[in-house]
Amino acid sequence: MSASRAPEFFVGIGTLALINAGLAQAKNRSGLAWFLASLLLGPIATLLIVVLDKAPAPRG
Template sequence: MDNGYVVGWGTLALINAGLAQGKNRSGLMWFLLSLLLGPIATFILVVLDKLAEEGSGRDD
């Protein structure tokens, strides 16, 4: 397997983890999911809405 491919896939997983945390989701779970799904996980994260923060007092 080409090293560039592995580095790119791992970088995408790290980016997805940061994106997930920015949307109040589990960074670790999305990192692991991204290792399996790659760009599909990125698309899912972009489409998902941001979760309300715990203790924010919002009842939706």
């Protein structure tokens, strides 16, 4: 990866992390935790979010 492609890479990873946080919240999971996991795991985190069932709604 050349230095000129670095900004696009980080914008793409950041965008994917935001999308994953939204997906996680839609499945009653922690958006922040999945955002951070997405920064480390990238598309693997997306696959995990899609495959996991919706969590039960929190009581209260």
